[in-house]
Amino acid sequence: xxxxxxxxxxxxxxxxxxxxxxxxxxxxxxxxxxxxxxxxxxxxxxxxxxxxxxxxxxxxxxxxxxxxxxxxxxxxxxxxxxxxxxxxxxxxxxxxxxxxxxxxxxxxxxxxxxxxxxxxxxxxxxxxxxxxxxxxxxxxxxxxxxxxxxxxxxxxxxxxxxxxxxxxxxxxxxxxxxxxxxxxxxxxxxxxxxxxxxxxxxxxxxxxxxxxxxxxxxxxxxxxxxxxxxxxxxxxxxxxxxxxxxxxxxxxxxxxxxxxxxxxxxxxxxxxxxxxxxxxxxxxxxxxxxxxxxxxxxxxxxxxxxxxxxxxxxxxxxxxxxxxxxxxxxxxxxxxxxxxxxxxxxxxxxxxxxxxxxxxxxxxxxxxxxxxxxxxxxxxxxxxxxxxxxxxxxxxxxxxxxxxxxxxxxxxxxx
Amino acid sequence: xxxxxxxxxxxxxxxxxxxxxxxxxxxxxxxxxxxxxxxxxxxxxxxxxxxxxxxxxxxxxxxxxxxxxxxxxxxxxxxxxxxxxxxxxxxxxxxxxxxxxxxxxxxxxxxxxxxxxxxxxxxxxxxxxxxxxxxxxxxxxxxxxxxxxxxxxxxxxxxxxxxxxxxxxxxxxxxxxxxxxxxxxxxxxxxxxxxxxxxxxxxxxxxxxxxxxxxxxxxxxxxxxxxxxxxxxxxxxxxxxxxxxxxxxxxxxxxxxxxxxxxxxxxxxxxxxxxxxxxxxxxxxxxxxxxxxxxxxxxxxxxxxxxxxxxxxxxxxxxxxxxxxxxxxxxxxxxxxxxxxxxxxxxxxxxxxxxxxxxxxxxxxxxxxxxxxxxxxxxxxxxxxxxxxxxxxxxxxxxxxxxxxxxxxxxxxxx
DNA sequence: TCGCTTAACTCACGGTCTGAATGAAGTCGC
DNA sequence: GCGACTTCATTCAGACCGTGAGTTAAGCGA
Numbered sequence: 017x018x019x020x021x022x023x024x025x026x027x028x029x030x031x032x033x034x035x036x037x038x039x040x041x042x043x044x045x046x047x048x049x050x051x052x053x054x055x056x057x058x059x060x061x062x063x064x065x066x067x068x069x070x071x072x073x074x075x076x077x078x079x080x081x082x083x084x085x086x087x088x089x090x091x092x093x094x095x096x097x098x099x100x101x102x103x104x105x106x107x108x109x110x111x112x113x114x115x116x117x118x119x120x121x122x123x124x125x126x127x128x129x130x131x132x133x134x135x136x137x138x139x140x141x142x143x144x145x146x147x148x149x150x151x152x153x154x155x156x157x158x159x160x161x162x163x164x165x166x167x168x169x170x171x172x173x174x175x176x177x178x179x180x181x182x183x184x185x186x187x188x189x190x191x192x193x194x195x196x197x198x199x200x201x202x203x204x205x206x207x208x209x210x211x212x213x214x215x216x217x218x219x220x221x222x223x224x225x226x227x228x229x230x231x232x233x234x235x236x237x238x239x240x241x242x243x244x245x246x247x248x249x250x251x252x253x254x255x256x257x258x259x260x261x262x263x264x265x266x267x268x269x270x271x272x273x274x275x276x277x278x279x280x281x282x283x284x285x286x287x288x289x290x291x292x293x294x295x296x297x298x299x300x301x302x303x304x305x306x307x308x309x310x311x312x313x314x315x316x317x318x319x320x321x322x323x324x325x326x327x328x329x330x331x332x333x334x335x336x337x338x339x340x341x342x343x344x345x346x347x348x349x350x351x352x353x354x355x356x357x358x359x360x361x362x363x364x365x366x367x368x369x370x371x372x373x374x375x376x377x378x379x380x381x382x383x384x385x386x387x388x389x390x391x392x393x394x395x396x397x398x399x400x401x402x403x404x405x406x407x408x409x410x411x412x413x414x415x416x417x418x419x420x421x422x423x424x425x426x427x428x429x430x431x
Numbered sequence: 432x433x434x435x436x437x438x439x440x441x442x443x444x445x446x447x448x449x450x451x452x453x454x455x456x457x458x459x460x461x462x463x464x465x466x467x468x469x470x471x472x473x474x475x476x477x478x479x480x481x482x483x484x485x486x487x488x489x490x491x492x493x494x495x496x497x498x499x500x501x502x503x504x505x506x507x508x509x510x511x512x513x514x515x516x517x518x519x520x521x522x523x524x525x526x527x528x529x530x531x532x533x534x535x536x537x538x539x540x541x542x543x544x545x546x547x548x549x550x551x552x553x554x555x556x557x558x559x560x561x562x563x564x565x566x567x568x569x570x571x572x573x574x575x576x577x578x579x580x581x582x583x584x585x586x587x588x589x590x591x592x593x594x595x596x597x598x599x600x601x602x603x604x605x606x607x608x609x610x611x612x613x614x615x616x617x618x619x620x621x622x623x624x625x626x627x628x629x630x631x632x633x634x635x636x637x638x639x640x641x642x643x644x645x646x647x648x649x650x651x652x653x654x655x656x657x658x659x660x661x662x663x664x665x666x667x668x669x670x671x672x673x674x675x676x677x678x679x680x681x682x683x684x685x686x687x688x689x690x691x692x693x694x695x696x697x698x699x700x701x702x703x704x705x706x707x708x709x710x711x712x713x714x715x716x717x718x719x720x721x722x723x724x725x726x727x728x729x730x731x732x733x734x735x736x737x738x739x740x741x742x743x744x745x746x747x748x749x750x751x752x753x754x755x756x757x758x759x760x761x762x763x764x765x766x767x768x769x770x771x772x773x774x775x776x777x778x779x780x781x782x783x784x785x786x787x788x789x790x791x792x793x794x795x796x797x798x799x800x801x802x803x804x805x806x807x808x809x810x811x812x813x814x815x816x817x818x819x820x821x822x823x824x825x826x827x828x829x830x831x832x833x834x835x836x837x838x839x840x841x842x843x844x845x846x
Numbered sequence: 847t848c849g850c851t852t853a854a855c856t857c858a859c860g861g862t863c864t865g866a867a868t869g870a871a872g873t874c875g876c
Numbered sequence: 877g878c879g880a881c882t883t884c885a886t887t888c889a890g891a892c893c894g895t896g897a898g899t900t901a902a903g904c905g906a
Contacts (some may be wrong), residue, residue, distance in 0.1 A: 024863050025892050026442055032894085049853065056438055063855055086852025087902040100883050108704060174810065184810065231670040245775075247669075252662065254777025255646040258811045261774040266767040266806050269682050269700075278806050280767070285684075297479055352681040352695070359676040360660075362669025391681050391693050395589065395599065396673045439894050440862050443892025446865090464884065473864050478886055502871040 032057060033065050033428030037074065040094050041425060042222075045078045047089035074098040074429045089390050094118055099165040100423070102153060102205070102418030104146055105212065105410075106135055106171045109319050111142060113149030114128060114413040115157045118165075118318045120223070120421070124157035135171060135185065147202035165431070166420025167205045169210030170412045171195065174258045184258075208419035214251050214260070215415030216369070216407075217244025222418060225367045225405035230366040233357045234405065235262065237373035239322060241283040245361060263287065267352045288326045288372035295329050295342045327346035330375045347380045351387020358392045358400050362363075369405030377404045391430055447472060448480050448843030452489065456507050456840060457637075460493045462504035478509050481507060489513040489844045509533055514580040514839070517568060517620070518832030519561055520627065521550055521586045524734050526557060528564030530572045530826040533580075535638070535836070539572035550586060550600065550829075554608045561591025562617035580846075581835025582620045585627030585827045586610065589673045596624050599673075623834035629666050629675070630830030631784070631822075637833060639821035640782045647780040648772045649679065649820065652765075652788035654737060656698040660776060678702065682767045700764035703741045703787035710744055710757045740788055745790045762795045766802020773807045785822030792819045 031068035035055050040046060043054065052062045069075040076095040080088040096119035105112040107130070115124040126149045135142045146169070154161055176182040182192035196207050217234035220226045226234065226246065234244040241263030245252040253259055264276050271280030272290075282292050332339040354366055368384070370376045377384065385402050392400075407414065450470050455461060458469065467477045484490040491510040495503040511534035520527040522545070530539040541564045550557045561584070562633065569576055591597040597607035611622050632649035635641045641649065649659040656678030660667040668674055678698035679691050686695030687705075699705050747754040769781055783792045783799070792799065800817050808813075822829065 023443075023447065025440055025443060025861090025894095026863085027467055028438075028440060028893065032438065047853080059854070060856080060896070061894050064894085067855090082903080083852060085850070085904050087854075089853060117656040161873090243775075247662070247667065253781040254662075254811075256811065256814050258808070259775060259777035261777075261808055261811065264774050264806075264808055265680075265771040266682055267684050269764055269767050276808060278770075280806075353692075354683050356680040356771065356775075359679050360658075360674060360771075362671055362674035362676075391679075391695075393673070393676055393679055395692060396669075396671065396676065399671050415618055440860085440892085441894090443862060443893090462884080474885075475865070475887080476863055479863090482886090497872075498883060500873045500881070502873095502885075504884060 029065070029093065030428050030430070032061060033068070034259060034426055036062070036065050037069065037094065037428055038425045040069075040075060040092055043092040045091040047081070047091055048167050048398065051091050051092070053133065063120075069429065072098075072429065075159075078222055098429075100157070100159045101161050101165055101356050101417040101420050102167040103215075103415065103419075104149065104167060104169040105412035106142060106146070106169060106414060107212070107412065108172060111145045111149060111414050113146065113153050115153035115164075116415065116417050118412075118421075120414065120417060123139060123159070124153040126152040126156070127299040135173075135183065135193060135195075135248045137190075139195070139198060143195070143198045143202070146199060150203055150205070161205075165424050167203070167207050168416035168419030168421075169195065169199075169207065169209045170211065170416035170419075172212055174256075175209055175211050176257050177210075177253075181207075183209070206420060208416075208421075208423060210251075210419055211257075211418075212412045212415070213242045214244045214253075215419060217246060217415070217417045218251060218351070218407050218422070219407055219411045219415035220244075220367055221246050221249075223414075224404065225403050226365060229364045231363045231364045232367060233262075233361055234367045234369055235354065235357065235373060235399070236370035237288065237368070237376065238370040238409075239288045239319070239372070241287050241353075241370075243357065246363075247361070262353065262357065265353065265356060267349055267356075282349065282353040286346045286353065286376075288322060291329065291342055291346050291372075292322065292325055294345070295418040296337065305313060326372055327375055330379050343376065343380055344383060346376060347383040350376070350384050351389075352391045354388045354402065355391030355397070358388070359395050362396045363400060366400060366402045367405050368402065369407075369409070371409035372411055374404060435520075437460050444480070445843050445845070447476065447673075448483070449841055451477070451480050452484065452843055453840045455490060455507055457485075460506040460508040462496070462506055464504050466507070484844070486841045487844065491630060491638070508721065512534065513844075515572070515574045515578050515587070516580055516832040516835050517565060517582040518630075518828040518830065518834075519564065519582060520586040520827035520831060521545075521557060521561070521584060522627070522827065523587060526560045526564060527828050528561065528568050528581075529832065530568040530574060531829075531832050533836075535829065538574070539568040541567040541571070550598070550608060550610075551590075552605075552735070554610070554613060558610070558613045558617070561614060565618055565620070576620075579620050580839050582618070582622050583630065583831035583834030583836075584610070584614075584622065584624045585630040585831035585834075586624065587627055589671075590624055590626050591672050592625075592668075596622075604800045614675075621835060621838075623831075623838060624827060625666075625831075625834055626659075626672075627827045627830070629659045630834060631826050632661060632717045632830070633666060633833045633837070634822055634830035635659075635784065635820050636661050636664075637781055638829075639826070640818050644779045646776070646778045647782060648677075648776055648778050649782045649784055650769065650772065650788060651785035652701060652703065652783070652791065653785040654703045654734070654784075656702050656768075658772065661778075662776070669696075677768065677772065680768065680771060682764055682771075697764065697768040701761045701768065701791075703737060706744065706757055706761050706787075707737065707740055709760070710754065741787055742790055745794050748794055758791065758795055759798060761791060762798040763802045765791070765799050768806075769799065769803045769817065770806030770812070772802065773811050778809045778815060781815055781817045783817065784822075787825035789824055790817060 048062050078091045078093045080090040082088045096117045098118045101116045103114050110130050111128050112127045128145045174184040181196040183195045184192045213236050226232045230249050232246050236242050243260045243262035245260045264281045266280045267282050268280035272284040273279050274281035275286040329339045333343050463477050478840040493508045497503045511532045513533045516531045518529050526543045528541045543560045589599040596611040598610045599607045628651050641647045645664050647661050652658050658675045658677035660675045679696045681695045682697050683695035687699040688694050688764045689696035689699040744754045748758050
C-alpha cells in the first residue's frame, strides 16, 4: 500500500535531474527555456541542474536557434557518448550481444549459436558465452569499460526480480536459474535482467510503434504467443513478474490442447506451430470440440524451418484455399484474443509483433481488426489503434539495452 | 512517459505528510518512533509533521505503551472525527447515500428507489435525489457541512475522468452524462465520481478480502459480470477508464450470444441472467456451437426476483441434478475466466464478489478453484489466492466513500 | 553605436530534512 | 524514597533545494 516516496531534499534534486534528463532524451534537442515550461521547473533550477549535467558530460549543447531579435536559445541534448549500453539477447537458438552508445546507435555486435534448451538445462555455457560476448563487444568497439552504464539481458521465461534475480524457464519443475549471481562471477558491470519480450516491448514503446503512448500492449506471436503490457509508461509485471501470459488465456473452453497442458489456449490457435499443424493436417474436424493435440510435438524441426514453412503458408494464401482458410481462422481467434486485451486493459494501442505476428499481420491485418471489432466492446475498441511493430521481429538486444537506459534515466544519470 | 514529479521543497513536505497520514490510517495506532522506521523519515521530521497533524486535529493521541525501562511511547491514530465522508451508491434500482466519519463508521443513511434505466435515460431526477440525500444525511448526522471532506459517487457504467467528468452508460450511442456539472448546481462539496464496481473494489482492498495485497482483481458477478483491477495498490483504469471489462472477454469463440452484441462472452456463461436462462431452458444443446440468445431479454422481472430465482437454484443444487449441472457449468467457465485474469494480471489475490458471485462461490468455490487450476499456468496460479469478498454484496456506498478518503490521504489531509 | 528583446545566470529568501544534543517520562536497583 | 539508567520526543544548527526577481549575456535593427 505505502511506497516509500521521495523523502529528503536531496532526492528532490535527483528526481528533477531525472525528469530533465528524460525530457532531453525523448524530446530531442531542446532549449533550457522549453525545458522549464515542459517540466514546470523554474528557470533557476533548470540552469542549475543543466549545469551539473553539462559538467558530468551527460548532456551537450547542440547548436542554437535564433529568435527574432533576442538572444538565441542554445539547444541541449543527451550526449550520445555520455556512456555505453550493452544489450544481450539470450534466445532459444543464439546468444547475441550488442553495444550501443546512449543514443542507441549500434557500435559493436557479437553472436554465438546455442543448442536448444540451453539456459534452462545447463546455464553455465550460456553464462560463458554472455561473458565472452561482453568482452568481445567492449574490445571491438574500443569502449572504456568504465563507460559502460550497464548490461541488459533479455531471456526467455519469467524473471523474478527479488533479492536474487531468478529466471524460471518455461519447463515447470526445473530449478530457477540465478542468472545474476552466475554472471557476477565474470563481470562487475551493472546487470539488468528481464524477460526478452518485456524488453522488446519497451523498445517498441520508446522507439517503435508505441512512441507517444502511455498504455499499450505489445502482442508477440512466434512459435509461442506472449504479450508485453505497458501501463502508465512502465512495463506491467504483476505480483511475481509473470503477467502478460496472453498465449494461455482461454478462447475456447474445451478446445484444442495446448503445450501448457490446458485446453483452448489462444496459443493453440494462433501460435505459429499451431497454425502449421492445422495446415498440415487438412481441414478435417475444423469445428469445435475435438481436442486435437496442439503444437507441442515439434514435428517441424528447427526455428528456421518453422519460419520458412509459416512464411510459405502466408505467401500461398493468395492462391491456395487451404492456406487462406487457415490464416482466416487464425485471424478470427487472434481477434478474440486482442479483444480480450482491449476489454481488460483498455490500452491506447495494440502492437502486433513477433516474427509470425508480423507475417500474419502483414497479410490479414484488416481481418484481424474486423474480428477484434466483433468481439471487443465498442467504446474501448474505437479508442484503440491496432498496428504492427516497427522494430522488426528481433529487437530483443535493443530492448535489453533499454533496461540499463531506463535505470540511467530514472536515477538522473547516477553512475 | 514523463509525469511531472514532485518539484518544490514544499511538495516534499506534502508527500511526507501524506505518507505519514496513510501509515497512521492503515497501520492503526502507532507511535512516532515506529512511524520513523516505517517511513524512513528521521525522528525530527516525524515530530514536526505529526505536530502539524495534531494541530490540524486530523490525528490524535491514543494511549501509550510502556517499554521496559524507558519513556513510554505514545500511540497516534487518525482522529475519526477529523472529518466526514459521504458515499453515494447510484444503482439500477436505488440511490443510497451514507455518511461516515474518517474511520468509516456509518453515521447516517438515506435511500430512495429508482425506476430502472434512470441515470442514463433521464439524469435530472437522479441528480435531484442525490442532492436531497446529501442534505438529508448531513442533517440527520448533525455534521458540520464544512467538515465534510468530500462526496464519492459510485455509478454504473464507465466514468471518464477528463476535464469534465462524463458517465457513459452501458447503452452505447446515448450521450454521456456530465454528472459532476449537474451535481455542481446543487452542492459545493468536493465531488469524486467513479465506477461503482471500482469503488467497491477499493473498499475490499482497504477493509475487506484485499487487505495487505498490492495486486488483486475483484471479480464481481451480478446480473452482469465485471472486475475491478488493482495494481500496485491503486485502481487500474487504462487509457480511457474502461479497463476491467472482464465480462466481455471471450471464453468461447463462436459461442453463445451476449447482450453486448458479441458471442462467447464470459458474461453469457456465468452472469446470473445467463445462468437463469440456462436453467429454465433445460438441458438441450448443452454442447458448443449453438449460439443461443443470451441474457439480454430480461424475461425475469426485477432485480429482486432475479436474485431470489438465482438463490433458489443455488439452494436446489444439493438435491436437483439440473441445478447442479448448471452451476457446475458456470463454475467451469468461471474458472476459465479467472484463469485469464491470473495469466494476464498475475495478481496476488482474486476476490470473488457481487451478489451472484457470493452465492455461487459459497456453494462451488472448490469447483471454481479446480477449474481455474486446469486453465491457468501453474506458477502464477500457485501464487494466487482465490477467495470471497468480505464486505457483502453491496458495499458500493462504502466504496464510494473511499474515493474522497483516498484523495484526503494522498494530499496529506489538505482541505 | 544605441536601444530593444530574449535567454541564461545569480542570489537572497523561505522552506525542508537530517542528526546530534537536549529535555521528558518512566523503570529498576538499592 | 532516591538516583542511575533507558527510551521516547523535541529542539536546533547545518546543509540543501527551488523560486523568482534582478542581473548579465547575446544577438537584432535602426
